[in-house]
Amino acid sequence: MDEMSVAVFAAHQAGEGEGLRLTEICRMIPKPPPREGSLGFYFIPPYRVQGFSVAGEVTTIQVPELDVCFDMGQCPRAALASKYCAISHGHMDHVGGLAYYSSQRRFQGMGDARIVCDARIAPSIRRMMEGFIDLEQQTTPYELIELKENDQVEIKNNIFLRGFYTEHTAPSMGYAVIEKRSKLKPEYVDLPQEKLKELKDRGIEITRTLEIPLLAYLGDTQPCAALLRPEVLTAQIVICECTFFEPDHKERAKVGMHMHVDDVAEWLGVLQCQALVLCHVSRRTDLMFARKRLYEVAGQKAEKALFLMDYKAGKARYERQVIESGGTLERPGFRGGPGGGGGFRRGAPTRPNR
Ligand SMILES: [Zn+2]
Numbered sequence: 403m404d405e406m407s408v409a410v411f412a413a414h415q416a417g418e419g420e421g422l423r424l425t426e427i428c429r430m431i432p433k434p435p436p437r438e439g440s441l442g443f444y445f446i447p448p449y450r451v452q453g454f455s456v457a458g459e460v461t462t463i464q465v466p467e468l469d470v471c472f473d474m475g476q477c478p479r480a481a482l483a484s485k486y487c488a489i490s491h492g493h494m495d496h497v498g499g500l501a502y503y504s505s506q507r508r509f510q511g512m513g514d515a516r517i518v519c520d521a522r523i524a525p526s527i528r529r530m531m532e533g534f535i536d537l538e539q540q541t542t543p544y545e546l547i548e549l550k551e552n553d554q555v556e557i558k559n560n561i562f563l564r565g566f567y568t569e570h571t572a573p574s575m576g577y578a579v580i581e582k583r584s585k586l587k588p589e590y591v592d593l594p595q596e597k598l599k600e601l602k603d604r605g606i607e608i609t610r611t612l613e614i615p616l617l618a619y620l621g622d623t624q625p626c627a628a629l630l631r632p633e634v635l636t637a638q639i640v641i642c643e644c645t646f647f648e649p650d651h652k653e654r655a656k657v658g659m660h661m662h663v664d665d666v667a668e669w670l671g672v673l674q675c676q677a678l679v680l681c682h683v684s685r686r687t688d689l690m691f692a693r694k695r696l697y698e699v700a701g702q703k704a705e706k707a708l709f710l711m712d713y714k715a716g717k718a719r720y721e722r723q724v725i726e727s728g729g730t731l732e733r734p735g736f737r738g739g740p741g742g743g744g745g746f747r748r749g750a751p752t753r754p755n756r
Pocket residue numbers: 457458461493495496622682
């Protein structure tokens with residue numbers, strides 16, 4: 403029984419049930435429940451990066467344009483739209499919503515979930531999903547795609563998800579999303595169509611495959627070789643954790659096998675990305691402080707870092723993008739990202755490199 407029911411019950415027992423005065427009830431009225439947070443949101447043309455991420459509590463980061471969600475600590479409604487869910491490791495804050503995601507996709511008629519994971523944790527994921535068969539007395543079909551180092555799966559036409567090992571306190575995997583484009587080999591570029599056809603008919607390979615790294619998601623990791631993989635260094639967008647910001651928390655970062663702000667600062671020196679989206683900041687860490695610390699250690703290089711859960715910065719950036727694209731903001735406008743009701747009318751296409 404909650405506080406108010408107890409009071410009403412006590413009053414009733416004392417024979418005051420009928421006479422309980424309105425003012426007394428008003429005094430007992432509890433606060434409404436806290437509003438559930440909106441998704442963190444950034445538009446990094448042409449991709450949206452949206453989701454939740456708080457260290458130890460939840461990480462779910464969706465890139466709608468790529469049909470993929472990275473990790474599923476909880477499953478917000480928007481995440482259901484992603485056909486693929488790539489799991490970085492088995493900690494509860496990264497897999498807690500996985501069974502729900504799979505079951506809801508099925509329930510909503512959105513097709514079977516495709517779960518991508520490190521082959522080392524696949525048996526455990528399967529066992530977790532099996533547990534729900536007993537509980538629910540029904541089976542949720544899903545596809546489990548197991549990757550080993552450098553394995554890849556095609557998630558959209560010519561777009562691949564490649565797995566690579568990272569280093570954390572549990573077996574962990576990061577992912578790169580790579581677009582493969584077929585290009586003529588340089589020696590054939592100037593040849594006329596008929597000549598090319600002739601070469602092709604003779605069985606000569608006239609094209610080569612170009613790999614364009616679109617995005618990299620590192621999950622929970624300590625600084626490791628994966629951070630320097632070419633497809634990570636050259637990805638347009640990099641999403642990575644940064645759990646510790648205090649100068650004297652380096653040891654904690656080491657023990658938990660997480661990134662410290664000093665590691666991120668050093669890495670920023672070699673990352674070529676347009677935007678580094680930082681996630682997995684702890685609830686105790688004030689985001690203003692986090693940004694200040696990053697600028698202290700990384701200087702101007704910190705400019706390309708975006709904190710996923712910084713709603714204010716996300717909102718300001720989005721509104722600037724809308725205005726620059728020739729659209730108009732509808733007041734009250736942005737209410738915390740897509741699904742929040744913040745609409746805008748489009749004008750000219752949004753400028754890239756924002
Ligand atoms: Zn975590």
